[in-house]
Amino acid sequence: MPDATTLRGPRRQACLSLRAKPNPSLPAAVATALGVELPTTPCTHHRAGERGLYWLGPDEWLATAPAGAEDALQAALRSALTGHFAVTDVSGAWRSFNLAGPRAIEVLRKSSPCDFHPRAFAPGRCVQTVFAKATALIAGNADGDFDVITRTSYADYLRRWLEVAALEHPASP
Amino acid sequence: MGAGGGSLPRPSRSAHPTAPPAHPTTRRLPAGGRIDRSQPLRFTFNGRSMSGFVGDTLASALLANGVDTVAQSFKHGRRRGIVGSGTEEPNAIVDLGDGAHRIPNQRATQVELHAGLVATSGARRRLKRFAGAFAGVMPAGFYYKFFMGPPWLWRRWEALLRRAAGLGAVPTGADPDTYDKLNHHCDVLVVGGGPAGIAAALAAARVDARVALVDEQNEFGGSLLGAPQAIGDAPATQWVDAAIAELSACPNAVLLPRATAFGYYDHNFVTVLERRTDHLGATSPCAPRQRLHRIRAKQVALATGAVERPATFANNDLPGVMLASAVAAYLNRYAVAAGTRLLLFTGNDNAYRTALDWRRAGRCVVAVADTRASPAGALVAQAEAAGIEIHKAHAVIEAIGRKRVAGALIAPLSEDGQRLAAKPRRLDCDLIACSDGWSPAIHLSSQAGARPRWNEEGMMFLPGAPRQPTVCAGAVNGAMSLAACLADGAAAGARAAHAAGFGDARPRFAAPPVEEAEEDAARPLFxxxxxxxxxxxxxxxxxxxxxxxxxxxxxxxxxxxxxxxxxxxxxxxxxxxxxxxxxxxxxxxxxxxxxxxGIAETGVTVFRPAYTPVTFGAIAGRDAGELFDAERHTPMHAWHMARGAAWENVGRWKRPWHYPQADETMHEAVVRECRSARQDIAMLDASTLGKIDVQGADAATFLDRIYAGSFQRLGVGRCRYGLMLREDGTIFDDGVAARLADTRFLLHTTTGNAEAVLAWLELWRQTEWPDLDVYFTSVTDHWATAALAGPKARDVLRRVCDDIDLSREAFPFMSVRSGHVAGRPARVFRISFSGELCFEVNVAAHDGMDVWNALMAAGEPFGITPYGTETMHVLRAEKGFIIVGQDTDGSMTPDDMGLGWAVRHGKPFGFIGDRSLALADHRRADRLHFVGLATTDAAAVLPEGAQIVAASTRRAAKPTTPRAMQGHVTSSYFSPTLGRSIALAMLTRGRERLGETICCPLADGREVSAQVVRPIFFDAEGRRTHA
Amino acid sequence: MLEIHCPYCGEPRSEEEFSYAGEAHIRRPQDPAKLDDRAWGDYLHFRSNPRGAHRELWFHAAGCRRYLNVLRDTASYHISQTHRVGESPEDV
Missing domain, CATH: 1.10.10.1100 (BFD-like [2Fe-2S]-binding domain)
Structure with missing residues (x-):
């Protein structure tokens, strides 16, 4: 089907929780350690190759990288940061789905009350929100596909939910 | 074609002077209508096979088939026919389908006909007998008055009434259809796809606002579909087609036909039920049958139209009495004449269109009874010119007929319209079309909080001042002419778009010229x-x-x-x-x-959702069956499944309850698992426990304020049991906290409270102590946890862990070490909820399954057994360890639970709940205390929740009642280790009553006596734990 | 279903993402030990319950997990302002 929605995942990545009080030296320190620019605009994320950095709150970010990189990245962050911060390996806590296809937005709209219309949700946006009966971090990528990042314990449930929600592609909204 | 038998219109008894010499008697007109005559359909109504066409509704097809009676009335069992043509229909309420597919309470006027449709009219077989017995004596308040009396009598009535009540039948099986939900955000939501709604949608879409247009019919056009009006030089439906085509081409416009906006909630949140496959009559596993749209709109434009008001006169419920607009709609849209000889009863010009259309279709108009003395509008003049007899200042006062209208009594009205000026006379007719005016469909506006206001000029309730960002357009606003609706709609659409940030509020919409008839003032009678x-x-x-x-x-x-x-x-x-x-x-x-x-001071009742009935399926959506709730699985879930675990739901987690082998009962499985833990080695999946990573220079300071105990001086690598209290001094949560580094702790919470505890920590950090440098991160999902419990735990772990010194001296009870288990990075806690030597092995979730398997293999020579939550409960109860939420209920202080040792008063800041522990009520001597109970009969297991009373001192024949409650049982099990029943309980002054015998009266009348003991049944010295 | 503007995320979000956390601006007494039982009880249990403007604390539980202050009319449910913890609403 040409407009079929492709569902991939759940996939495991290296995930680090970063919490730090914003200060002038923070963006440079994080960029040096992770190779990704720190998103300071609410509800946005930055990507650099296979690494991602997501804004979760005014002093909270999620860094992702290919599985296995967690220890090295954690060490890099800890040596680069100063002042009050917390870095925690949460690689086991998150699993990532990817939704692609022209109807992917509809699958998201079946699952979350957020606005995913291109006017409201351009590539580079990310939101933490209610997703089905669980919660998720949803990120819009440059290629028009979406990552749905969710707690590991909900991955079985959400995989089934997404499969079911992606089943149907009506001709009109 | 058309008439498929049944009660065909009977020939008239007398030729009417104005009647054409011969008029057709079949209900279906030979041409016209929006039906597809090339696609005939068969359907079944109340067991009778009938035919219709694609484009019919069930109601239009029933009328075409000559069906007069569609239901029997609820209370009086009277014959009822179709009255309306849309959502207002009160009588033609049918059940569709049968068995599990049955859908009750559908309006035949809104059911699209499809091949093989099976319909049953709901109220048919019901109250007949019951009503027969009381016919004519069921006034208002009948139930309140009649059923006053002895309660035993009511029980009999209730049984009878329950059989008789309700309008539909319940489906006989689980609903096989699928439903779902879709969220929308738009700038302008337009409710109603008639002329005003379409104009509003166009005006908003043309300035690039995100627009959604919803309408409950299968096609857009609203009233235009049933009226032969022109817009510009062409039929109105051509204008509709062009407008809908333009909207369909807009990337930011969403069109939802077959969609009823049924609820208008706070902050412009509107719920819409879309019927997606009902008109196809087939169940598709992929396409949901119905979809609930949840629409958040910056602006809502209500173009919900108006419903014609029926006339109230004697026997006005006789089949053949219909709304004038409905008669016209059936005629024009469905090419169905609902009778042959029409009598029109009206107080307004508008309804004259029905008489004119009827005459144009070649049917007989018997007369018009007009409540007004000298109606002077253009349509009245047209009717007069067409030779239609008009009885001015007359009213229909009674319908005559048995199975359907056979005639009517009309009489001249007094000047005030409240009395008759002369004797009535009879007119023969088989159809009475009536119109007492129009009622704007203000339901959604009313739901949104606007109090309806009475408009004396239009004699109608109009939407009140909006309490939300709402605009109203068209007939709902009292605009009754087509030209006014188009202009009002366009203006409203532009205004709404502007308010949402689009355009300049001037509609980019040239109102097309519309043929208008000047109308005289209306005179409703009510x-x-x-x-x-x-x-x-x-x-x-x-x-x-x-x-x-x-x-x-x-x-x-x-x-x-x-x-x-x-x-x-x-x-x-x-x-x-x-x-x-x-x-x-x-x-x-x-x-x-x-x-x-006056009507204005009387007011109208408040309308509430739902505007029309909504199926439970649509409300449930996909949250049914396997997706009923968001199940949380541990990393070892698949292993437990394969092992045949019985499950316990703990919060949203699926936890193994016990692992029955072969045909073991639960009791047998638990006995086996307990023995294994106490004698050898057993393993529990403890991944569900809440875990919070706390970091920051002020971490210890913060925890000192949050926990009742002290954490400042806890050594690195050591653990401590902590109690979190609410500010009122009651126990909120408990768990073990470990100091991983000088500025880093790991907190364990109970499984069900993990999120609440994290929110609690954030509350204090964010709102009260933002100056403290401390951060929290949930790591519940990151760690997989296997609790190895039993005397052989050290021997088993040693086989898969060689970089942690597991000796008693190097790794004492209540400490934590890092190393590797089965080659994976691991954090091992020496803590115990079982009272046994225990190591809790934590590895990253993705390593969980491998490490679990490695531990099972390492334990095999020692007889390792996986154990579930039931065994966990028994083991901890033997030790008297509390479970927050089971042994506590939100009113217990640490002292009540005998946990005063976990409270440290006199810390520099104090702690949350500290001050409340000093409140007089919390220091009362007669509070409930946490105690153990040892039943006199060692085999009698008390039910949890059993009430405790004082044991009867005398051997009286019957104990006196009531006896004062002294507490209740919170946990109770059979302990395989002790070979006896054990229970934990809250008991008034319990700690002072050790050795006393109390009594638990059970629901079945038995009384179980038990001795009050300390709440610890096994290894009180803790030798095993510290082994 | 309310729509609440989250001052941290900088955009309106659906009520489903939030949980209510009680009346806002209830200050914890600096030295609880100095209060008598009655004064402590007032802090613990007594809250205003106005018909009209009400200062509320909400938690963006499924979103950024920050607490926020909301000025909500308890009769119309209209939310006139939201702001970060530590910021004060303009005078009502």
Whole structure:
């Protein structure tokens, strides 16, 4: 089907929780350690190759990288940061789905009350929100596909939910 | 074609002077309508096979097949026919399908006909017998008055009434269809796809606003579909087609036909039920049958139109009495003449269109009875020119007929319209089309909080001042002409778009020229007078669905129900599934007259969601069956499944409850698992426990304020049991906290409280102590946890862990070490909820399964057994460890639970809950204390929740009741280790009563006696734990 | 279903993402030990319950997990302002 929605995942990545009080030296320190620019605009994320950095709150970010990189990245962050911060390996806590296809937005709209219309949700946006009966971090990528990042314990449930929600592609909204 | 048998219209008894010499008697017209005559359909109604066409509704097909009676009325068992043509229909309520597919309470006027449709009219077989016994003696408040009496009598009535009540039948199986939900955000939501709604949508879409247009019909056009009007030089439907094509081409416009906006909630949140496959008659596993749209709109434009108001006169419920607009809609849209000889009863010009259309279709118009003395509008002139007889200042006062209308009594009205000026006379007819005016469909506006206001000029309730970002357009605003609707709609659409940030509020929309007839003022009667007063005249129905008559409303007024809301509840006016769309305004007017006041001061009842009934399936959506709730699985879930675990739901987690082998009972499995833990080695999946990583220079300071105990001086690598209290001093949560580094802790919470505890920590950090440098991160999902419990735990772990010194000296109880287990990075806690030597092995979730398997293999020579939550409960109860939420109920302090040792008073800051522990009530001597109970009969296991009373001192024949409650059992099990029943309980002054015998009276009448003991049954010295 | 503007995320979000956390601006007494039982009880249990403007604390539980202050009319449910913890609403 040409407009079929492709569902991939759940996939495991290296995930680090970063919490730090914003200060002038923070963006440079994080960029040096992770190779990704720190998103300071609410509800946005930055990507650099296979690494991602997501804004979760005014002093909270999620860094992702290919599985296995967690220890090295954690060490890099800890040596680069100063002042009050917390870095925690949460690689086991998150699993990532990817939704692609022209109807992917509809699958998201079946699952979350957020606005995913291109006017409201351009590539580079990310939101933490209610997703089905669980919660998720949803990120819009440059290629028009979406990552749905969710707690590991909900991955079985959400995989089934997404499969079911992606089943149907009506001709009109 | 068309007439498939049944009661065909009977020939008229006398030729009418104005009747054409010969008129057709089949109901389906030979041409016209929006039906597809090339696609005939067969369907079944009440077991009879009938035919219709694609484009028919069930109602139009029933009329075409000559079906007059579609239901028997709810209370009086009277014959009822189709009255309306849309959502207002009160009578033609049918069940569709059968068995599990059955859908009750559908309006035949809104059911699209499809091949093989099976319909049953709901109220048919019901109250007949019951009503027969009381025919004519069921006034308003009948139930309240009649069923006063001894309670035992009511029970008998209840059984009878329950059989008789309700309008539909319940489906016999689980619903096989699928449903789902879709969220929307838009700038302008337009409700109603008639001329005003389409114009509003166009105006908003043309300035690039995100627009959604919803309409409950299968095609857009609203009233234009049933009226042969022109817009510009072409039929109105061509204008509709062009407009819809333009909207469809807009990337930011969403069109939803077959979609009813049924709820308008706070902050412009509107719920819409879309019927996606009902008109296809087939169940598709992929396409949901219905979809619930949840629409958040910056602006809502209500173009919901108006519903024609029926006339109230004697026997006005006889089949063949219909709304004038419905008669026209069936004629023009479905090419169905609902009768042959039409009598029109109206107080306005608008309804004359029905008579003119009827005549144009070559049918007989017997006469028009017009309530006005000298109507002078253009349509009246047209009717007169066409030779239609008009009885001015007349009213239809009674319909005559047995199975359907055979005639009518009409009579001249007094000047005030409240009495008759002369004797009535009879006209023969088989169809009475009536119009007492129009009621704007203000339901959604009312739901949104706007109080309806009475408009004396238009004699209608209009939407009140909006309390939300709402605009109203078209007939709902009182604009009754097509030109006014188009202009009003366009203006409203542009205004709404502008308010949402698009355009300049001037519609980019040239209103097309529309042929308009100048209309004279209307004169509604609300109720036609009769030669008899309402109480003695044949019944004058106001609410058809619930059989409420004018006499009922007058009686309610006489009995003192002055508020419209009270009268509604007393008479049941507007209580049906149609929410009184037809009858409410007439009812209010009759009440107002009976109370001697105006309609404006009487007011109208508040409308609430849902506008039309909604299936439970749509409300559930996909949250059904396997997706009913969000299940949380641990990393070892698949292993437990393969091992045949029985499950316990703990919060949303699926936890193994026990692992039965072969045909073991639960008791046998638990005995086996307990023995293994106490004698050898057993393993529990403890991944679900909440875990929070706490980091920051002030971490210890913060925890000192949050926990009742002290954490400042806890050594790195050591663990401590902590109690979190609410500010009122009661226990909120408990768990072990470990110091991983000087500025880093790991907190364990109970499984069900993990999120609440994290929110609690954030609350204090963010709102009270932002100056403390501390951060929290949930790591519950990151770690997989296997608890190895039993005397052989060290031997098993040693086989897969070689970089941690597991010796008693190097790794004492209540400490934590890092290393590798089965080659994976691991954090091992020496803590114990079982009272055994125990190591809790934590590895990253993705390593969990491998490490679990490695531990099982390492334990095999020692007879390792996986154990579930039931065994966990038994083991901890033997040790007297509490479970927050089971042994505590939100009113217990640490002292109540014997946990005073975990509280440290005198810390520099104190702690949350500290001050409350000093409150007089918390220091009472007679508080409940946590104790153990040892039943006198070692085999008797008390039920949890059992109440405790004092044991009877004398051997009296019967203990006296009531006896004062002294507490209750919180946990109770059979302990395989001790070979006896054990229980934990909260007991008044319990700690002072050790050794005393108490008594638990059970629900079945038995009494179980037990001795009060300390709440620890096994290894009180803790030798095993520290082994 | 309310729509609440989250001052941290900088955009309106659906009520489903939030949980209510009680009346806002209830200050914890600096030295609880100095209060008598009655004064402590007032802090613990007594809250205003106005018909009209009400200062509320909400938690963006499924979103950024920050607490926020909301000025909500308890009769109309209209939310006139939201702001970060530590910021004060303009005078009502």
């Amino acid at each position: 109720i036609a007078p009769h030669v008899q007063p309402s109480s003695r005249a044949p019944k004058q129905f106001v609410d058809f669905q619930l059989d409420v008559t004018a006499a009922d409303i007058e009686l309610a007024a006489r009995e003192g129900y002055r508020s419209v809301e009270h009268a509604k509840r007393y008479t049941a006016l507007g209580f049906g599934t149609d929410q009184g769309k037809l009858g409410n305004v007439n009812g209010v007017a009759i009440l107002a007259r009976a109370l001697g006041q």
